Amino acid sequence: EPAAGAAPNLDLGELRSLACDALLQESFYQHKKRPFLYRDHDHTPGPFLTQLVSSLSSSLCGRNPLLTASSPDIKPEVNYYWHHGEEVVVHGYRKGRVDPVRFQIDDKPHLQIRIPKQLPEIVPLESDLGDVPVINHKPSKLPLFKKQYENKVFIGSKVADRCCYGHTQFHLIPDKLKRERFVRARLEDQIEVVYRANGIASLFAWTAAQAMYQGFWSEADVTRPFVSQAVVTDGKYFAFFCYQLNTLALSVETIQNNPRKNICWGTDSKPLYDVVEDGNVKGFNDEVLLHLVRFLLNRPKEV
Amino acid sequence: GVRQAQWLTKTKLVEGLPPQVLSIMDNPAHQLENQEERVMHAISHARLWNTTEVAPRRQYYCPVLFEDLMHLCRLMSAKYPSLTKRMLARNYKIAATWERESILLQVRGLNGMLMNSVAPIPPVASKEEILATEEHVLETFYPISPTIDLQEVNVYKELNDMGFRDGYPYSHPHTLFFLESANIRPDRFRPEQLRAKMLMFAFGNALAKAKVLYGNDPKVLEQPIVVQSVGTDGQLFQFMVFQLNTTDLVSSDGIKNLVWIDSDQNLYEKAQCVPEIKKRVVTKPAGIYGFQPDTFKKFLALYLHGTV
Numbered sequence: 001e002p003a004a005g006a007a008p009n010l011d012l013g014e015l016r017s018l019a020c021d022a023l024l025q026e027s028f029y030q031h032k033k034r035p036f037l038y039r040d041h042d043h044t045p046g047p048f049l050t051q052l053v054s055s056l057s058s059s060l061c062g063r064n065p066l067l068t069a070s071s072p073d074i075k076p077e078v079n080y081y082w083h084h085g086e087e088v089v090v091h092g093y094r095k096g097r098v099d100p101v102r103f104q105i106d107d108k109p110h111l112q113i114r115i116p117k118q119l120p121e122i123v124p125l126e127s128d129l130g131d132v133p134v135i136n137h138k139p140s141k142l143p144l145f146k147k148q149y150e151n152k153v154f155i156g157s158k159v160a161d162r163c164c165y166g167h168t169q170f171h172l173i174p175d176k177l178k179r180e181r182f183v184r185a186r187l188e189d190q191i192e193v194v195y196r197a198n199g200i201a202s203l204f205a206w207t208a209a210q211a212m213y214q215g216f217w218s219e220a221d222v223t224r225p226f227v228s229q230a231v232v233t234d235g236k237y238f239a240f241f242c243y244q245l246n247t248l249a250l251s252v253e254t255i256q257n258n259p260r261k262n263i264c265w266g267t268d269s270k271p272l273y274d275v276v277e278d279g280n281v282k283g284f285n286d287e288v289l290l291h292l293v294r295f296l297l298n299r300p301k302e303v
Numbered sequence: 304g305v306r307q308a309q310w311l312t313k314t315k316l317v318e319g320l321p322p323q324v325l326s327i328m329d330n331p332a333h334q335l336e337n338q339e340e341r342v343m344h345a346i347s348h349a350r351l352w353n354t355t356e357v358a359p360r361r362q363y364y365c366p367v368l369f370e371d372l373m374h375l376c377r378l379m380s381a382k383y384p385s386l387t388k389r390m391l392a393r394n395y396k397i398a399a400t401w402e403r404e405s406i407l408l409q410v411r412g413l414n415g416m417l418m419n420s421v422a423p424i425p426p427v428a429s430k431e432e433i434l435a436t437e438e439h440v441l442e443t444f445y446p447i448s449p450t451i452d453l454q455e456v457n458v459y460k461e462l463n464d465m466g467f468r469d470g471y472p473y474s475h476p477h478t479l480f481f482l483e484s485a486n487i488r489p490d491r492f493r494p495e496q497l498r499a500k501m502l503m504f505a506f507g508n509a510l511a512k513a514k515v516l517y518g519n520d521p522k523v524l525e526q527p528i529v530v531q532s533v534g535t536d537g538q539l540f541q542f543m544v545f546q547l548n549t550t551d552l553v554s555s556d557g558i559k560n561l562v563w564i565d566s567d568q569n570l571y572e573k574a575q576c577v578p579e580i581k582k583r584v585v586t587k588p589a590g591i592y593g594f595q596p597d598t599f600k601k602f603l604a605l606y607l608h609g610t611v
Contacts, residue, residue: 014387018387021390021472021473022390025390025392025467025471025473028468029467029468029471030392030395030467032394047393047394051390051391054373054374054377054391055387055390057377058374058377058378058380058386058387059380059384059387061377061378061380061381062381068336068378068381071344071345071348071371071374072370072371072374073367074366074367074370076353077354077355079355152355154355157348157352157353158351158352160347160351160352161344161347161348161352162344279468
């Protein structure tokens with residue numbers, strides 16, 4: 001995974017203490033009621049993530065001027081609508097006709113940072129990156145894309161906003177998909193899949209929507225790659241993803257001569273700390289914090 | 304309204320913000336770069352661009368505006384690193400109890416967001432001003448009882464709780480934020496009642512802190528405790544600085560507490576989401592009208608108070 005942003009002379013001790021303070025406040029010091037059913041993620045990890053990102057970004061804004069010009073969003077909506085592949089209409093008055101398959105992603109990241117300038121590309125636009133697996137049946141057979149309401153494209157704010165490029169998204173894994181459930185059902189290998197699927201889908205929707213805001217679409221493909229980052233976490237385990245959108249041309253007509261592919265780099269989920277006991281955070285993992293800091297410091301070279 | 308809250312908390316009212324806060328506001332070193340442009344961007348983001356619908360509703364735009372303004376304030380920590388020693392606590396619970404002329408009063412529960420800091424705000428009023436409050440006579444509302452419209456409950460525990468456990472490093476309440484973000488007007492507090500609510504909760508926080516620091520006995524405080532409060536409905540802002548001088552609240556004589564209130568400050572006059580068109584001519588294009596930069600300067604000054 002490519003290194004994102006240099007980190008000279010960082011006061012890691014201070015950043016660590018900010019992170020620990022945020023964690024201790026949310027999980028230990030503040031008096032809270034018991035969490036609601038299946039809402040554990042709103043009780044502690046959610047506020048911790050918000051607090052962590054706000055304190056880290058405010059203390060790092062001196063090093064990354066892009067953060068001072070950035071616009072944070074709390075629980076924004078991100079939507080994207082596209083066509084990919086074909087199907088034959090099964091019943092109804094249009095039976096027998098060929099229609100493109102329509103996809104719509106409606107995402108609600110926990111936190112998102114948008115910036116006025118674009119992040120630099122990681123690999124050149126036309127590089128050859130390998131093959132994408134092909135699935136031949138309709139997407140509504142998998143438990144996704146079953147219901148489609150409104151076809152929307154939205155990055156978190158309307159076109160008039162000057163912070164129209166994405167920097168980093170932060171996603172929170174909901175309570176029903178937490179690790180303990182997978183371990184109990186003996187599906188440990190599926191834990192990473194959740195993080196990866198979340199990362200890829202959300203980042204594709206975000207970068208593609210950003211490209212659409214700039215005027216590109218499946219007939220007019222992107223002339224420069226769109227890059228964004230994401231952190232997927234459940235409060236303790238963090239997984240980092242970096243996405244480069246090289247092509248929007250996914251509809252049946254345009255995909256035939258399109259050699260470009262989009263690419264996502266990601267890490268496995270690693271714990272930020274071991275346990276919180278009696279007002280102390282035990283087993284704090286500096287590497288994960290450093291990774292998060294490097295993500296926040298990522299910026300184009302000329303800034 | 305506020306007069307009732309003043310009687311209940313034994314407080315004297317001073318109009319306008321205290322001179323320390325005003326001097327922070329006027330100091331040009333305490334401004335962000337392109338401050339006005341950034342605040343306009345934040346307002347436009349909250350009021351115009353935040354949603355896929357045509358215009359965002361108050362329950363969405365009020366918190367978004369607040370978060371954006373807080374983000375702008377936090378950017379000042381590049382200049383003043385000790386500003387990072389602040390922590391925002393959402394959904395926190397406060398409990399404070401006191402007795403006022405043989406009526407037992409309590410302030411409890413979830414109210415707004417609290418910003419805590421490691422260091423306390425230094426007292427705002429001088430010693431002479433504090434002693435001068437001794438002559439001030441509290442307004443009474445005879446024959447209306449001062450506890451009118453308060454909820455009468457049988458609560459068996461006289462609780463005083465800051466909302467956090469001991470050993471919390473950010474132990475001084477700095478500023479309380481109240482967002483009136485209900486969509487329909489009857490669900491929101493009127494400005495007068497919002498100011499009264501701000502006063503009561505600022506008092507509750509200061510009192511709970513005083514009892515933690517100095518014990519439960521009623522006395523005049525050597526080091527008065529200062530808690531600030533900001534309330535808004537997304538457009539109109541109320542600013543308040545409260546100083547607790549005494550915990551001797553049973554009698555109505557003696558030293559009183561002080562509060563400085565700056566009320567009904569508009570951040571902008573109108574946010575036009577769709578252009579107004581009359582007879583096929585655009586009379587008013589979309590945008591934010593009537594922006595008042597002073598209101599954000601006061602917000603920032605209250606944020607910086609205690610650190611600069």
